[in-house]
Amino acid sequence: MSRRGWSCRSGYGWWPWTAPAAMALALTIGQSAAAAQPAASGQGERAPVTFDIAAQPLTSALHAFAETTGLQVSYPAELAAGVSSPGVAGRYEPEAALRALLAGTGLTYRFTDAHTVTLVEGQSGSMMTPAPATPREGLAVPEPPRGGAGSPRFKAIKVPEIVVRESKEVGYKTDEEVSSPTRLPGPVRDLPQSVEVITRKLMDDQKAVRIQDVIRNVSGTFISSTGGGRQEFINIRGITSFADLNIFKNGFRDDSGFANRVFRETANLQRIEVLKGPASFLYGRAAPGGIMNLITKKPLEEPYYSADLIFGSYNLYRPSIDVSGPLNASKSLLYRFNGLYESGGSFRDGVKHDRVFAAPSFSWTLGSRTRLLFDMEYLYDDRVIDRGLPAIGRGVAPVPISTFLGDPNRRTEFHQGKAFLVLLHELSNNWTWRTGFRTAIASEAYDSIEQTGNATATGNIGLVRFEQPTTAQSHYLQNEVVGVFSTGWLGHRLLAGVEIGRERLDQTIVRTGFGTTNVFNPTRVFTPTTAAANIFDGYGVANFIAPYLVDQVALLDNLKLFLGGRFDIFKQEDVQGGVSTASVSENFFSPMLGVNYQPVKPVSLYANFSRSFAPQLGAITQDNQVIRPATGTQYEAGVKTELFDGRLFTNLAVFQITQRNLATFDPTDPTFRFSLPTGERRSQGVELDVAGRVMPGLDVIATYAYIDAENRSDDSVLGIASGNTLANAPLHSGSLWGTYTIQSGPLRNFGAGVGFYAAAKRLGDLQNTYEMPGYVRLDAALYYRKLEVFKRTNLTAALNFRNLLDHEYFEGSRENRREVYPGVPFTVLGSIRLEFY
Template identity: 40%
Template sequence: MKKSLSGLRLFTCLTITAGQIAAAEAVLGQQQSEAGSRRFNSPALNIATDWIAQREASPVQITNVRVEGTETGLHVVLETLDGELASPITTVSGDALIAEIPNAVLALDEFQQFEPIEGIALVQVTELSDNRVQVVITGADAAPTAAVSTAADGLTLSITPGVAQVDEAEETLRLVVTGEEGSRYVEPNTATATRTDTPLRDIPQSIQVVPREVIEDQQVITLGDALRNVSGVVRSERIFNGEQFIIRGFNASTALRDGFRLNDGGRVGFLELSNLETIEVLKGPASILAGSINPGGAINLVTKQPLSEPFYNLEFQAGNRGLISPSIDLSGPLTTDGRLRYRLNALYRNQDSFRGFDTDDERFFVAPTMSWQIGDRTDLTVYLEYLDDERPGDLGLIALGDEVADVPGDLVVGELDDIAREETLRVAYQFEHRFSDRWKLRNGFSFFRSDASSEIITALSVLDETTGDILLASSFNDSVETALDLQTNVVGEFNTGSIEHQVLLGVDLFRNVLDDNDIRFDFFSPFPFNVFNPVYGTFPRSDREDTPLLNLQDIRDDGLGIYLQDQVTLLDNLKLLAGVRYDTIEQEVTSSPTFLNPTSSESTINEDAFTPRIGVVYQPIEEVSLYGSYSTSFLPNTATTVEGELIQPERGKQFEIGARAELLEGRLTANLALFDITKENVATADPDNFGSSVATGEQRSRGIELDIAGEILPGWNIIANYAYTDAEITDDEDGNEGNRLTGVPENNVNLWTTYDIQNGPLDGLGFGLGINYVSERFGDTANSFTADDYLLTNAAVSYERDNWRAALNIRNLFDIDYIESAGRTRTIGIGPGEPFTIVGSFSIEF
């Protein structure tokens, strides 16, 4: 729901007469002067002396915050266990009453409660530096008033809502302002780049965040559709075993869930979005975050957290091609003290394939999460995710000549009952202990397992590019992949003179095991197929056990990473980020005999690398950040040469300069970046030895990206991005030097904008409109064929009232035929895009 705790609308109504503006300014100045020294229920003592005495005593811990309604307003109760709180010093700023309590600390997370009673918009309790706690009570129309009473076990603020004063005049200009606290489309902080909760404006690298509100407004159900909201990210594949993405010209080698790696095999999979709070994309090398990874960037999926207040959301989606998808999102406290909280997300989805298969897309997903506040300074969160997914065994279309075959987008190059199945399980925990306000220890662990299988009729070769005659053969694939990730780090803050430091020191242990990666391919029983005149069901599928082995491998990767990072505040407007990571990787590949290679082999390689990163941020004014950075990457290869030896790891480096602006009081952000990435020692197929690989040499990607997100005017939100990417092979032994990288468009433009009517009889009605443009791409490193450019139009309409919302979204409004992903070869991964798609939903929150 849009009117959730993170996106509550605040309504302010001001009445101004033309003759009163000057007088109002004078009165306002006088009120602000008086508010600066205002105190409630405190004697006329020497404030400075009293304040110093309070600061010298030991700080009192606030262990609980309660908000209780009364006949005249509400009570805000701050509870303690071992001391009496000092009387606060209070001020008024706009519609907010601010009470600052000296000599106190907050022994719990920041407290927020929206609209506890009519006339009060927000109650917020936060801890400040130097043993101070701040209570901010924001009125809906005017600043509230308060009376203070103290006791041995706490302090009570008795709040009375304020009443806005409006003068009458013959000619009145009535100005109605409807806005939001921040913007639903802007996330100001992230932990993706630094593993610390740092404002984006202080990070010298491009990071884009897709908030939950955007996912809901667009009703996207795949990660690829969600990532269209980020510049420089395109889908490179969408086949039976998952989605793959290109970031800044290079494949994203893995996806992260809450900073933990999900796999190490270069496959993102079909990840579920229903339990995500945000999707974060870090552009460029992300070694500090993820260790060994491709230099294009990293995708981090941030999970929804348990809430301190009861929350229940039920949703039902339906659409064309038989889509049905009920889901639930439940959360709240399990104990009266709120220390034990839960969240449960669950979903079922079924939809006919738009590709003409008889097999449906069907999945079941459940994700319970528990959070336990063990003590005042210790927290533990435990996660579990289970996904059962079944979908068509789709390898896409094929290329004929210098283009993708001119066939309908729903053509199945195979059999209609081709199928792929996958079950995944993730169990994880995150533990945090705060030694003090400045130092904390964090420890986390993640276990991920994937059991996948497929039965597919695969294109073997092209017989005649003119007639469209090809050869098909039976193929089978079974694999079990497990990933274990253990992370421990210490975060601390200290000063050296006037220079502030936030230091991060940590260690990661990672193991990825691919067991019995069994690939079978029946080269000896091929059968003909014509893509222009397809006939199905006439050729028998081979038996799995009788089909020759093409590949049977066990692959184990063990990694150890140690990293150190320092975020240095040299001046208020000058910040330095410096870090280095050391990785040592051991890879072991055991290959069993196959019909191509009758002997078994075993190969082990040990590699280590230092990957430094350094960047600087300069803020000439508070709203603008200028930055420059240098970062590196390191990624082991799993490919082997014809001799059976593993190829040496890939190494990458990036130079980036950019600017970030936060406009309209932070409601609108813009990020402009220029980058230059070089990757060396890239593995590709050996043209002379089938099934083996060689290193092509060097690849380079240069470009410019622009991202804009936020609220332009009250109710009018926008996401717009553009990327120009010049990605090419700069050194190659196979004659591909100078060719463009596979699947990378030179130009990519995305726009999404919504407007919600703010008042009147149509209040709650919203509209959305967007476009997606991707330019021409090459489908292989030889640049032998292209996928044409395309332009999509998307639209939406929604209506929200009280605690329910109804929405209708249309993707590909004009039913354009297009190729979304250029694939990896002429017969694998060429993916047609979805045709006209309509999704309706109804959700209720209580």
């Protein structure tokens, strides 16, 4: 059979049920690989069995296998000594499960009789994925006939089964197919772009309660500012942007300005896919540096219950639960619920927060060709707004990083609700239809006394109170069809769709002057010095419709062409006092062209060209002119490899990005209401990412980025000169994190982790008037993981140490406010988790 092209599966990594679905489909692929394994001595097929065997020493894994199946497994003790098994979870025939347990061990098996298996030395199909059990009736996957002489054969498009407990991970490398780059799932090595994946295991190992805690494990990517200590400003490839241009969830925009004005929650995330470079050809408005697609946890077919507690420095207390399973005997209706409460202080004087999060999810199998998934999220967040430390002269104010200049008694309360509804239906063996709808509504009662303007050399800085009651909402509808077909000798996987959206932000801004304070001796008595002034009372609304198309063309077995494009029709209006103050309509076409060539299977060479656009909602000049969209263009090339039998993934990329017309705050406007466009910016550099499992028990992830990011035009009003370095863009940055779990002996199940994050000095603003010093932050962790500590109960306990050497550093700045956000000092987090199944 020709291997040209791809199998077209419906397990879109960004569809809400994809985490388990992609695994199930990966298991289907494993069936063909399994056929190449040693025959089972004609013992015949055995009935599928549900397995839940975690990665562990091979001897204990085989013991669990024998208890589950009733088979006897014999082997010399020295054959399994010091050997680890990757484990297996799901419903499989026993032989398929055994092949999975032996993957990468160098061992294989033979049946000596109908009930006895003997292990012997030999290749077992390193890293092979087992074949799944026979799917439920109506979900068989026949292959369509060839489209013509010599044309490729494709597997049919099918609604994915949801049968696994966890995503397929090899340490910090995922074997799941990702779909963020093209919305057509495929292995990372086959995609013509830089794509990095943050796995759930890495989030757990590093105790990531915020995205910023873990995203620095991606080269050239970090949270450069925390937007008043409440939301993410993300820097990718030297370019900083608001989170509404960077962050998506299950393929839908996860707004910051319109319906997400606070830190995202990590409790229900399965993984984070980071796509580098412009993504407007699929996602519409986007920053040219790249996007993050947050993939949430999905309902499980087998019962699972988890209770987790994280506690630590600054009175952090964070209990959470994760429960899932079927709601009926046929398992056609599944559920999952993630929930938590969080309370904590801060190393910043008087800064505190409370948070509640709940995320129920349901999956319903309506028939052999139809699936429905419904996701919901509710987030309550109550915190003190924190504008960090001001810059003085050429550096950050020389005061303790605990210094807080605002009023800790004023807090901002935030409520947010989201709902996702996705229907997936097979039109035929080769074509599938998907309809997805997402709605989000949020309200914010912003109340803060905070510093404003620039600090003087003596440390004096203005204080102002902002009261900003805000209601935000956004609604998106996506309709898509995806299929496989042939044109002559070319194979195609085609995605065609249209997205419709409406967004609205209602806001009132009341400003009251509170005199001044001194950075070196902050006031704790706040007295108004001016009357409250209503500086804005109105709303902004945006509507868009956008058709898009992606075609993956197989030119040869190892050469694939990627073509994509999206045409956005966008209209924006700002209304103040019942009068339209600004209105603009924009049409923009965003193309993408990529190519991927594999000279040998473990090596991929790729290149791409893409463009981005970003209408700048609410960006208005003082004469009420809406600033035109910012645009970006990227050229990228790279090489990807899979080493150690696919356990270790590397990506080396070179790129150049040009960005134009980005809005920034008008320095002559003390209200921060108005903006001005900047000229041209350019970022170019080299990035390296490495992630995976080097040997049993040893997981590593490492990054390095060299990024030269500078302004390319002069602007006398903004005080920006050509050649200025972009804010928050270190020339060199990198990270390394590794964990090792002892595999045998009296200390078996104990583990440790250690790593660092490093960044060279960074300029704090576009004018390059001050800088933040470079830093190296050392982290560490200790683990104890015990399977079956009680019957059907696993235990994980850990101590995580952040900034182990208590080094003072600054995470980033607001490039137009001379605000700098200090990094956390030495911090200890303890955690304990019990899993029941």
